[in-house]
Amino acid sequence: MTAAASLDPSTLWQLARLGAPSLCPDGAQAVCALTQPELAHNRSSSALWLLSTLGGAPRRLTSAGSPQGKDGNPRWSPRGDHIAFIAQREQEGVKDEAPQLYLIPPDGGEARRLTQVPSGVEDFKWFPDGRRIAFIAWVFPQLKGQTAQAKAHKQQQERKDSAYVTEETLYRYWDQNLPMGRVPHLLVVDVDSGRVQDLFEGSAHELRRAEPSATDFDISPDGRRIVFVHDPHPHKDLQHCHALAEIELRSRQVRPLLQDPDWDLSAPVYSHAGQHLAFLARHQARRYTMPEQVAVLDTHGHWAVLSEDWDHSAQAPLRWDEDDLGLLFCAEHHGRAHLWRLDVKTCATHMLYEGGHCSAFDLSAGTLVLLHDSALHPSRLSVLEQEGQEGQEAATQRLRRIESFNDTLLQNLKLGRCEEQWFKGAQGDDVQMWVTYPPGFSARRQYPLLHVIHGGPHTAMGDSWHWRWNAQVLAAQGYVVAAVNYHGSSSFGFEFQDSITGRWGQLELQDIEAATDTLLRQPYIDAKRLYASGGSYGGYMVAWMNAHLSAGRYQAYVCHAGVFDWQAMHASDAYTGLHESLGARYWEDPQRIAAQSAHGRAQHLSTPTLVVHGQRDFRVPDAQGLAYYNTLKSLGVSARLLWFPDENHWVMKPANSVLWYQEIFDWLGRHSAGPSRAQARRPRSTSVGNTPKRAR
Numbered sequence: 001m002t003a004a005a006s007l008d009p010s011t012l013w014q015l016a017r018l019g020a021p022s023l024c025p026d027g028a029q030a031v032c033a034l035t036q037p038e039l040a041h042n043r044s045s046s047a048l049w050l051l052s053t054l055g056g057a058p059r060r061l062t063s064a065g066s067p068q069g070k071d072g073n074p075r076w077s078p079r080g081d082h083i084a085f086i087a088q089r090e091q092e093g094v095k096d097e098a099p100q101l102y103l104i105p106p107d108g109g110e111a112r113r114l115t116q117v118p119s120g121v122e123d124f125k126w127f128p129d130g131r132r133i134a135f136i137a138w139v140f141p142q143l144k145g146q147t148a149q150a151k152a153h154k155q156q157q158e159r160k161d162s163a164y165v166t167e168e169t170l171y172r173y174w175d176q177n178l179p180m181g182r183v184p185h186l187l188v189v190d191v192d193s194g195r196v197q198d199l200f201e202g203s204a205h206e207l208r209r210a211e212p213s214a215t216d217f218d219i220s221p222d223g224r225r226i227v228f229v230h231d232p233h234p235h236k237d238l239q240h241c242h243a244l245a246e247i248e249l250r251s252r253q254v255r256p257l258l259q260d261p262d263w264d265l266s267a268p269v270y271s272h273a274g275q276h277l278a279f280l281a282r283h284q285a286r287r288y289t290m291p292e293q294v295a296v297l298d299t300h301g302h303w304a305v306l307s308e309d310w311d312h313s314a315q316a317p318l319r320w321d322e323d324d325l326g327l328l329f330c331a332e333h334h335g336r337a338h339l340w341r342l343d344v345k346t347c348a349t350h351m352l353y354e355g356g357h358c359s360a361f362d363l364s365a366g367t368l369v370l371l372h373d374s375a376l377h378p379s380r381l382s383v384l385e386q387e388g389q390e391g392q393e394a395a396t397q398r399l400r401r402i403e404s405f406n407d408t409l410l411q412n413l414k415l416g417r418c419e420e421q422w423f424k425g426a427q428g429d430d431v432q433m434w435v436t437y438p439p440g441f442s443a444r445r446q447y448p449l450l451h452v453i454h455g456g457p458h459t460a461m462g463d464s465w466h467w468r469w470n471a472q473v474l475a476a477q478g479y480v481v482a483a484v485n486y487h488g489s490s491s492f493g494f495e496f497q498d499s500i501t502g503r504w505g506q507l508e509l510q511d512i513e514a515a516t517d518t519l520l521r522q523p524y525i526d527a528k529r530l531y532a533s534g535g536s537y538g539g540y541m542v543a544w545m546n547a548h549l550s551a552g553r554y555q556a557y558v559c560h561a562g563v564f565d566w567q568a569m570h571a572s573d574a575y576t577g578l579h580e581s582l583g584a585r586y587w588e589d590p591q592r593i594a595a596q597s598a599h600g601r602a603q604h605l606s607t608p609t610l611v612v613h614g615q616r617d618f619r620v621p622d623a624q625g626l627a628y629y630n631t632l633k634s635l636g637v638s639a640r641l642l643w644f645p646d647e648n649h650w651v652m653k654p655a656n657s658v659l660w661y662q663e664i665f666d667w668l669g670r671h672s673a674g675p676s677r678a679q680a681r682r683p684r685s686t687s688v689g690n691t692p693k694r695a696r
């Protein structure tokens with residue numbers, strides 16, 4: 001028998017990645033996309049699989065079209081006769097330039113292309129009658145008809161100049177130059193004839209421009225109306241409160257349903273009886289950090305927040321229970337993500353499934369399927385079986401797996417233990433961290449400590465499987481890995497999340513330092529080998545630590561896509577919201593902004609740092625990483641730059657990801673000689689405000 005191996009980056013890239021499930025109308029089968037990376041070819045392909053919820057082996061439904069084909073977003077038709085999905089394929093002599101809608105019968109046969117929309121299909125929903133599909137596509141709003149759209153698209157593709165000229169406030173997003181003259185519209189395709197109609201053609205209506213998705217609209221049960229989320233302002237901006245409007249399909253009349261300048265509204269969904277509309281509402285005027293609350297609008301135009309007393313943020317999509325008496329959704333709590341049901345009459349909320357991490361679900365004919373992961377395994381699909389009285393707290397839950405795609409690979413791996421710990425952090429508050437131990441950990445040995453600091457800042461690390469910052473891969477290198485849910489993290493209630501507003505960096509650093517001190521009290525942590533790493537806001541924190549902590553406290557840092565200078569972050573695609581987070585615009589209170597930047601204390605930087613950035617990062621432009629790296633070099637501080645010309649805010653390509661992990665291992669491994677244990681245990685100063693730590 002061979003000894004179990006620990007998880008290395010190459011093995012991580014052998015694991016298959018499961019997508020969200022869609023159930024057939026009788027709930028007996030689910031379809032999902034399965035992405036299989038191929039490290040040797042530096043590519044991934046996705047195919048659709050059918051999974052029986054009653055038992056039986058999974059069956060591959062599509063062949064992914066080509067070696068790197070991507071068949072994704074499958075949704076079963078309400079009639080059960082087709083599965084629609086989005087793919088970019090070459091078939092029937094046509095090569096898709098952009099992702100299109102395809103249809104395949106679930107019992108086999110060839111997939112057929114349903115659309116040929118020049119800019120591609122973003123997302124879609126079936127009409128309840130199963131004869132039409134509503135989908136989102138970016139179109140030139142001044143043009144009429146698909147022929148005109150195709151002609152304008154061709155002209156844009158074939159132009160000789162390359163400039164992007166714009167007067168938009170929001171003109172780029174994540175890694176895309178958008179809108180480039182286009183806006184997201186709702187279109188409808190007839191499944192039999194393939195005829196496409198743009199519902200917003202000739203009007204000024206459009207969907208939200210930031211990642212428009214199928215959660216941004218819903219089709220009424222009678223198929224006559226569509227509710228959609230939109231930015232009511234003529235000039236679009238990420239910070240505007242969104243409103244709900246409804247289009248009557250026959251007349252194309254659009255009527256405002258709900259608009260409130262104080263509330264950001266999203267994720268509308270009709271009840272089965274069509275009498276109510278559930279949606280998410282965030283009281284943005286009060287604070288941008290307010291939770292997404294569950295709300296309902298009735299046919300008289302009255303609306304109410306149902307989750308007023310529930311200090312959690314609900315995640316889209318919302319789903320009406322089959323009896324219209326409850327709403328199902330995922331929401332985080334203390335670093336975990338559960339599936340919840342809110343009773344619309346009593347407003348009581350209870351957990352249907354306790355994660356781990358529940359990221360998606362589907363419900364049909366009483367069958368509930370979940371996509372769930374944990375610190376110990378990537379996403380799995382399972383049926384949730386309720387035992388005891390339905391809807392009662394006492395009901396016990398049991399997961400029944402319906403696939404085992406990664407089991408063989410995982411069975412041969414030795415993973416480390418992951419545990420939740422609490423300690424006293426900033427302001428004397430209880431703060432949570434997740435500690436992952438190296439496989440075969442022994443408390444009698446000594447281990448280096450590696451912080452993995454999450455981004456956001458309003459996100460959380462927890463009992464979940466992370467592909468980009470995988471704690472198991474890092475722990476397998478011999479590190480005790482700590483992921484601190486510092487002040488500002490999501491899932492601990494509004495007060496905790498909002499506590500850092502206008503003073504970014506301060507409480508978070510106290511929390512991370514308190515976590516380090518807590519772990520240093522354990523005999524197995526080697527004080528000569530303390531490290532910190534993080535991406536995005538986590539990268540900001542790492543640069544902030546470098547600027548505020550004494551030399552030698554940590555031996556090395558890894559700063560991925562980190563913010564170095566908040567003033568220069570005005571180049572970010574998310575620049576319109578920065579003042580809400582930082583408490584001022586940089587021209588209003590430059591000192592306040594500088595006081596929250598590591599840049600403002602550049603002379604204090606002293607700890608060796610691996611700086612990582614992608615050139616296609618529009619969220620934290622790579623000038624941030626380059627300025628940080630150049631500053632370290634100018635100061636004579638040991639630094640290494642890992643820069644990817646073809647990655648965005650995240651490193652997503654298999655070979656780049658493996659290199660990314662390897663560079664981190666090498667960098668940390670090179671910096672193990674620090675000050676004596678006693679010295680590191682008692683830092684000369686761990687100033688966290690504006691007090692200089694030392695004169696230099």
Ligand SMILES: CSCC[C@H](NC=O)C(=O)N[C@@H](CC(C)C)C(=O)N[C@@H](Cc1ccccc1)C(=O)O
Nearest residue numbers: 455456457459535536537538574577578581619649
């Ligand atoms: C002040 S704008 C914040 C927008 C956004 N927040 C969502 O989490 C964000 O992009 N945050 C960045 C840092 C910010 C630019 C200072 C960030 O830390 N991103 C994290 C979290 C994230 C996760 C998923 C989607 C977007 C962001 C990251 O990239 O891991």
